[in-house]
Amino acid sequence: MGDWVPVVGMGVLALIASTTIVLRGPIGKALAQWIASWSTPEHKELEAKVAAAYAPGGGGVDVTELRDEVSELRAQLEEVQERLDFAERMLAKPRDPQRVGPGNAG
Numbered sequence: 001m002g003d004w005v006p007v008v009g010m011g012v013l014a015l016i017a018s019t020t021i022v023l024r025g026p027i028g029k030a031l032a033q034w035i036a037s038w039s040t041p042e043h044k045e046l047e048a049k050v051a052a053a054y055a056p057g058g059g060g061v062d063v064t065e066l067r068d069e070v071s072e073l074r075a076q077l078e079e080v081q082e083r084l085d086f087a088e089r090m091l092a093k094p095r096d097p098q099r100v101g102p103g104n105a106g
Helices: 005-025 026-039 041-054 061-094
Strands: none
Touching: 005 061, 026 041, 041 061
16 A cells, blocks of 8 residues: 555646646636636626526516626627628728829828
8 A cells, every 4th residue: 555655646746747837828827817807897797797686586686687788788799790890801802002002192
């Protein structure tokens, strides 16, 4: 039984070292940003709304109000996506060489 102690000890040290290396890299930074976002006022407000909505008795928060807010956010997202598509189409168009260039200011 005493023969396994060094093997287990080395395994634990290897696990700690590899975890440290991974968490000090980009994965660790992303995880830290995600955890830090938990303390933003927007996150706390949303968390309170969801907690109140799922509380026994509804907690005074109307689920339809939350659904309306989600549909409004979806509409805003659709508008942003349309604007992005438009900008991508404009950037993908070939430009008229007579209109673009030095000395042709309108």
